[in-house]
Amino acid sequence: MNLQPDNISLAGPGQRQMVREQYTTPTQGSSLERPEKQYVYNVGIYGWRKRxxxxxxxxxxxxxxxxFALTIWILKVMWFSPTGMGHLRVTSEGLRLEGESEFLYPLYAKEIHSRVDNSLLLHSSQNVTVxxxxxxxxxxxxxxxxxxxIETCGQQFQIKSQNGKMLFSASEDEVVVGTGKLRVTGPEGAWFEHSVETPLVRADTSKQLRLESPxxxxxxxxxxxxxxxxxxGNIEALSQKDIKFHSSDGMIVLDAETVRLPNLPRGSKGSSASSQEIYEICVCPDGKLYLSAAGLSSTCHEFSRDCQ
Known part of the structure; x- marks a missing residue:
């Protein structure tokens, strides 16, 4: 008695189709060949998905x-090393740059100094701002x-010497020169628009001192x-109009071996004038001076025509 496998297909709404195979076992004394498989399931990716x-x-x-190649190229071009990058070295004291370096954006640092045997150079095509x-x-x-x-902006500007002594200081209120001697070497001297307070004004040994108000x-x-x-040398006082010597509480002393007033007007000679051309200085009530021929007595008169 041969039993064939029954293929039963069960399918419901919304369910996948399932295939069930039923096999009957042969009875004793009968020989049945095992049926071959009807379905082969291949596992893997094939076709265009595999490609x-x-x-x-x-x-x-x-x-x-x-x-990987770009990384190797960047490491080689930038000169990366265990101690830094290119001319930049990382030390215990900070960063060290050897040679010339160019910064395209602002640089923030607490301290910048050069090597012991080189000077520090800051170069820019426009300006350098700190x-x-x-x-x-x-x-x-x-x-x-x-x-x-060169422009500086701050509350106070100071220049100090190597030992810390203040040489120059400028603020909104005053300008102080702290050196022992201020020397002006310009051919036109120094120009002051306002008053100057100083204990001493002196010229060089081979130069003349000139105080002028044009x-x-x-x-x-x-x-x-x-x-x-x-x-x-000589002391000269030149003025287009008057030169006044005024002492509010004291006197004016002309102490010299010879005192000359060469351009004083001379008064008329008196009858008792001597032939030695000796004169005396007379003072008018308004302060005018004139020479009068000396006589046995004073020839100065209060209402002299020379005072008019």
Missing amino acids: CLYLFVLLLLIILVVN NARNPDGHITGRLTVGPKV TRSLSMDAPRGVHIKAQA
Whole structure:
């Protein structure tokens, strides 16, 4: 008795079709051949999907090789090393640059100094600007070196010597020169638009000292006196109008071996005038001086025609 496998197909709405195979076992004494399988299930990726997968793997391999080559090239071009990059070295004291370096954007640093045997050079095609900021980020000091002008901005500007002595200081209120001697070597001297307070004005040994006011008056005031001294020359006072010597509490002393007033007008000779041409200086009520021929007694008269 032969039993054939029954193929039963069960399918319902929304269900997959299932195939069931039933086999009957032969009875004793009968021989039945085992039926061959009707369905073969192949496991794997075949066709165009397999070719796309291999192409994708090949593309990833190419990208990996290109990235590795670019990384090696960048390391070689930038001169990366365990101690730094190119001319840049990382030390325990900070960063060290050897040779010339170019910065395209702002550089922030606490301290910049050169090597012991070289000078520090900052070069720019436009200008070099150094800014100092407070903790809030506001600029408190600025130094700008431009092609035509050097400009500094801050509350106070100071120049100090190597030992810390202040040489020059400038603020909004005053300018202080801290050296022992201020020397002006210009051919036109020094030009002051306002008053100058100083204990001493002196020229070089081989030069002349000249105090001049081209369009205004020249005034020298001192609470304890003005001392003018020329050790190896003359003292000249020139004025277009009047020269006045005024002492509010004291006197004016002309102490010299010879005192000359060569351009004083001379009065008429008196009847008792001698032939030796001796004169005396007379003072008019308005302060005018004139020479009068000396006689046995004074020839100065209060209402002399020379005072009119």
